[in-house]
Amino acid sequence: MGHFVTVATCSLNQWALDWVGNCERIIQSIQKAKTASAKIRVGPELEVTGYGCYDHYLEGDTYLHAWEMLAKIIQHEDSQDILLDIGMPVMHQNLRFNCRVLVYNKSIVLIRPKMSLANDGNYREMRWFTAWAKPRTLEQFYLPQMISRITGQKTVPFGDALISTFDTCLGVETCEELFVPDSPHD
Numbered sequence: 001m002g003h004f005v006t007v008a009t010c011s012l013n014q015w016a017l018d019w020v021g022n023c024e025r026i027i028q029s030i031q032k033a034k035t036a037s038a039k040i041r042v043g044p045e046l047e048v049t050g051y052g053c054y055d056h057y058l059e060g061d062t063y064l065h066a067w068e069m070l071a072k073i074i075q076h077e078d079s080q081d082i083l084l085d086i087g088m089p090v091m092h093q094n095l096r097f098n099c100r101v102l103v104y105n106k107s108i109v110l111i112r113p114k115m116s117l118a119n120d121g122n123y124r125e126m127r128w129f130t131a132w133a134k135p136r137t138l139e140q141f142y143l144p145q146m147i148s149r150i151t152g153q154k155t156v157p158f159g160d161a162l163i164s165t166f167d168t169c170l171g172v173e174t175c176e177e178l179f180v181p182d183s184p185h186d
């Protein structure tokens with residue numbers, strides 16, 4: 001028989017390009033999750049940068065600063081002994097992706113790019129991001145040196161995968177992926 005695990009889902013008041021403020025709110029949410037005895041903390045989509053960065057997603061500095069903030073988050077003492085699911089943009093093989101970065105004890109377990117982008121009504125994700133078109137496929141992602149110094153990792157898995165533990169299996173989906181006919185959980 002398995003055991004129960006508390007999952008903390010966070011709806012944060014993030015602001016576009018508010019690097020310090022967004023980082024502080026993410027760390028506060030991790031602290032609250034741990035206070036609630038959560039073993040997994042799931043944050044909102046693009047929480048590091050804020051969702052509404054628009055054409056700033058086309059700028060390299062946006063990705064650099066996102067990694068700088070992730071470095072602060074994963075080094076923080078409260079970010080240990082809890083699986084963190086953090087939303088941020090990631091550049092991989094010269095393509096921009098809307099990603100979930102899964103971190104545990106200063107190690108990046110997986111970078112999971114979004115496979116179905118919202119592109120109707122008010123949403124224009126295809127203007128800024130590429131959808132991951134390789135279901136159940138992993139590639140190697142070369143980490144920035146600032147992250148490698150913290151994690152001791154040079155590369156991490158990037159793509160569509162599940163995370164298996166001794167007693168469970170975890171997968172992540174982001175927003176639009178839940179609503180499309182060929183959703184990843186099928």
